[in-house]
Amino acid sequence: MSLPASSTPEQVRAGGALLDVNNLEVIYDHVILVLKGVSLSVPKGRVVALLGANGAGKSTTLKAISGLLRAERGEVTKGSVEFKGHRVDRLTPGELVRLGAVQVMEGRHCFGHLTIEENLLTGAHTRRDGHAQVQRSLAMVYDYFPRLKDKRGTQAGYSSGGEQQMCAIGRALMANPELLLLDEPSMGLAPQVVDEIFAIVRTLNQRECVSFLLAEQNAMVALRNADFGYVLENGRVVMEGVAAELAANEDVKEFYLGLAAAGRKSYRDIKHYRRRKRWLA
Amino acid sequence: MSELQFFAEVLTGGLLSGLLYALVALGFVLIYKASGVFNFAQGAMVFFAALTYVGCLEKLPRWTGLAADSVLLVWLALLLALAAMLLLALAIERLVLRPLVNQPPQTLFMATIGLAYFIEGLAQGVWGANVRGLELGIQDVPMDWVLDHTGMIVSRFDLFAAGVAATLVTGLALFFRHSRVGRALRAVADDHQAALSVGIPLATIWRIVWAIAGFVALVSGLIWGARNGVQFALTYTALKALPVLILGGFESVPGAIVGGLIVGASEKLAEVYIGPWVGGGVESWFPYMLALLFLLIRPEGLFGEKHMDRV
Ligand SMILES: Nc1ncnc2c1ncn2[C@@H]1O[C@H](COP(=O)(O)OP(=O)(O)OP(=O)(O)O)[C@@H](O)[C@H]1O
Ligand SMILES: [Mg+2]
Secondary structure, eight states, X not given: OOOOTTOOHHHHHHTOEEEEEEEEEEEETTTEXXXXXXXXXXXXXXXXXXXXXXXXXXXXXXXXXXXXXXGGTEEEEEEEEXXXXXXXXXXXXXXXXHHTEEEEOTTOOXXXXXXXXXXXXXXXXXXXXXXXXXXXXXXXXXXXXXHHHHTTTSBGGGSOHHHHXXXXXXXXXXXXXXXXXXXXXXXXXXXXXXXXXXXXXXHHHHHSOOEEEXXXXXXXXXXXXXXXXXXXXXXXXXXXXXXHHHHHOHHXXXXXXXXXXXXXXXXXXXXXXXXXXXXOO | OOHHHHHHHHHHHHHHHHHHHHHHHHXXXXXXXXXXXXXXXXXXXXXXXXXXXXXXXXXXXXXXOOOTTOHHHHHHHHHHHHHHHHHHHHHHIIIXXXXXXXXXXXXXXXXXXXXXXXXXXXXXXXXXXXXXXXXXXXXXXXXXXXXXXXXXOOBHHHHHHHHHHHHHHHHHHHHHHHSHHHHHHHHHHHOHHHHHHXXXXXXXXXXXXXXXXXXXXXXXXXXXXXXXXXXXXXXXXXXXXXXXXXXXXXXXXXXXXXXXXXXXXXXXXXXXXXXXXXTSOHHHHXXXXXXXXXHHHOXXXXXXXXXXXXX
């Protein structure tokens, strides 16, 4: 489902976004200013990648959207978040889950002592549509993640990293969401497993019409699977555009894809250079 | 009476009182799982609950005009005591847990110490400090049937108390293993942030768990109060639970049950078989020594959950 090359995020936004983040400012512990006016939007039925180096503010952005920020002494001090046309920046995570947006946290965070199946069922905690519907969702999750079905009785803490990531995504799907906020799904996983997970993300997007906002350091994989991308740096959006165009952009190539024309640079050089360079937003 | 019969009698008595320890320990385990804190105020809650029950029982005839020996009175008093425990749980969530969210566990532990003093003060302020008797209508006499068939002396009251404790413990264990709320509680215990992320409301889980702990406190307060009188010493039940928790593990429901049985049985056996050698009084320190030894061998407890490193 590739977009016509001419459509910009602005044009799609005009067509009605599922999620709209406007000029978001976030402060931790009352003093640490981490987001300095982030705006982005996720159109319905799209996959949007949020890229950036360590500490750029990707996770903070997702947490500000999902409401998990408050549990970490973080606070939205400016801006707004709209989901399906509702202001959601004052909602609790539970209320947002019920509205249809669920965050899959960085580092997976499965419930280690619960079995895989119990983990999945906790994802349906907010649902009130009855046992039969929940069982149907469970069957659907097992359909997308057959590996979880084989391990349904194992404690999540003893399953592999890939299985835990699948468990975390499956758990979020159990809430019947319209939007998943995926934080670093590729973290610490073998390339093969990463591909497997992103393939499932794409299928979910196409078949179940789940939209995704995914934060990734692995820009190459993210852009390959996304429709749009935003690049965060130091709490600001410094670039945005159609994923394919971003992937072709020289700066992105150099700094995030490690494909500089002048040959590969070491990560250290990149970081050093990056500090001096300023992108124009 | 044969040697073996005597042993069986002592063991039975120990196991029966062990079930009661298990019940008290369960109150701690639930709160430890939900709020991640050793609830120092659990003993005070036991005292408060029992005192509220007998206090209501005393005052109700005057308030309602019911006859002092009416059965209705007992149920009313029970209901009021239960309501008081529920209110207490709601107040604790609102006034103690919520403001302290995100604070380190030590802070929360200190808060439960403060809470313990507050609850003790409140109980005595409202109901007075004098010792009261509590009558549940079950005599502390040997069961004839058991005596006839096995020759063992087993107290009717002990059996009743153990039956109540066993029912409650089993019910709660099943509830937390199989119900939706139970699953949510275990999820919160594992990772409260992840629990938040899937929409589990922490505050609701806290209220439910503290209310259940209040209920457990009421039941154990009534049983202990009936045996020893309703008095300040009831607050020391918390100390009785400590060895049970060390043996069974702070976060394990089966651990609380097995730990309670071990403590109950071993303290009675030690009293009878070691007591004569050292001049008695073994019962009061034996569980602590057992727990200490256990700490050296298996600090996480029998059923304590080992920390999973693979995440
Ligand atoms: N709870 C917190 N309290 C204070 N500062 C925080 C907190 N969480 C994050 N920060 C700071 O906010 C900045 C952005 O962090 P964030 O986790 O959003 O970055 P990120 O883009 O997700 O990075 P990574 O790729 O490493 O996950 C960092 O400088 C971090 O130190
Ligand atoms: Mg992050």
